[in-house]
Amino acid sequence: MTPELAARIESARAVLAEAANDFAPAVFACSLGAEDMVLLDLISRDRLAVSSFMLDTGRLHDETRELLARARKRYRLAIDVYQPDDEALRDFHQSWTDAQIFESVTARKACCNARKVVPLRRALSGRGSWITGLRRAQSPTRTMVPEKSWDGEHGLFKFNPLAAWSSDDVWAYIRAREVPYNPLHDQGYASIGCAPCTRALKPGEDERAGRWWWESADSRECGLHPGYFDAKRP
Numbered sequence: 001m002t003p004e005l006a007a008r009i010e011s012a013r014a015v016l017a018e019a020a021n022d023f024a025p026a027v028f029a030c031s032l033g034a035e036d037m038v039l040l041d042l043i044s045r046d047r048l049a050v051s052s053f054m055l056d057t058g059r060l061h062d063e064t065r066e067l068l069a070r071a072r073k074r075y076r077l078a079i080d081v082y083q084p085d086d087e088a089l090r091d092f093h094q095s096w097t098d099a100q101i102f103e104s105v106t107a108r109k110a111c112c113n114a115r116k117v118v119p120l121r122r123a124l125s126g127r128g129s130w131i132t133g134l135r136r137a138q139s140p141t142r143t144m145v146p147e148k149s150w151d152g153e154h155g156l157f158k159f160n161p162l163a164a165w166s167s168d169d170v171w172a173y174i175r176a177r178e179v180p181y182n183p184l185h186d187q188g189y190a191s192i193g194c195a196p197c198t199r200a201l202k203p204g205e206d207e208r209a210g211r212w213w214w215e216s217a218d219s220r221e222c223g224l225h226p227g228y229f230d231a232k233r234p
């Protein structure tokens with residue numbers, strides 16, 4: 001492990017500890033992507049008082065479900081699963097068909113709202129802070145991601161301990177500590193979300209280009225995280 005990566009790890013541990021100790025109860029929104037497996041490993045090693053959850057949209061890859069089982073076994077951590085409300089799905093289907101998510105950004109965001117944003121609200125209710133694996137280098141929508149900021153929409157602090165990490169840092173950590181990861185990464189998937197809306201990257205594309213690839217780069221967020229083009233540091 002290089003001294004640079006060791007320093008990044010220490011910094012991420014400090015951010016995680018601040019969330020756990022000073023902004024309790026802290027919760028980790030774990031998508032089981034590569035970054036989130038690093039965070040799960042760090043949380044587990046430091047035995048932090050952080051609970052973890054994932055959003056099961058009903059559209060995940062089999063590989064992601066299988067990784068959930070492996071992660072639970074490896075870390076012996078409870079990872080709560082939040083699913084969409086029937087009512088939110090009914091509302092979506094009253095206005096749109098599933099096929100329309102590929103034709104209309106409004107339809108696509110309505111699907112993400114029903115399957116992700118509404119369940120996220122439930123998962124964050126009553127918490128003092130939440131933790132994510134966002135990194136600045138992931139995409140044009142994330143270039144200003146801070147390590148800590150106030151999330152006014154949900155009324156709690158949001159921590160992004162890997163904000164300054166590169167993709168190489170993430171993968172060096174995974175290799176060094178033999179962290180389990182989604183096998184889809186080995187097939188060229190950088191960021192993994194719902195199966196219908198995720199594809200492998202083509203050479204030269206940014207890390208989020210495989211998500212909602214039919215849309216323009218500045219709309220490729222699902223509503224869980226605002227665009228960080230111009231977010232002010234706290």
Ligand code: SF4
Nearest residue numbers: 059111112115194197
């Ligand atoms: S990523 Fe695609 S399938 Fe998943 S919630 Fe968003 S639009 Fe729906």
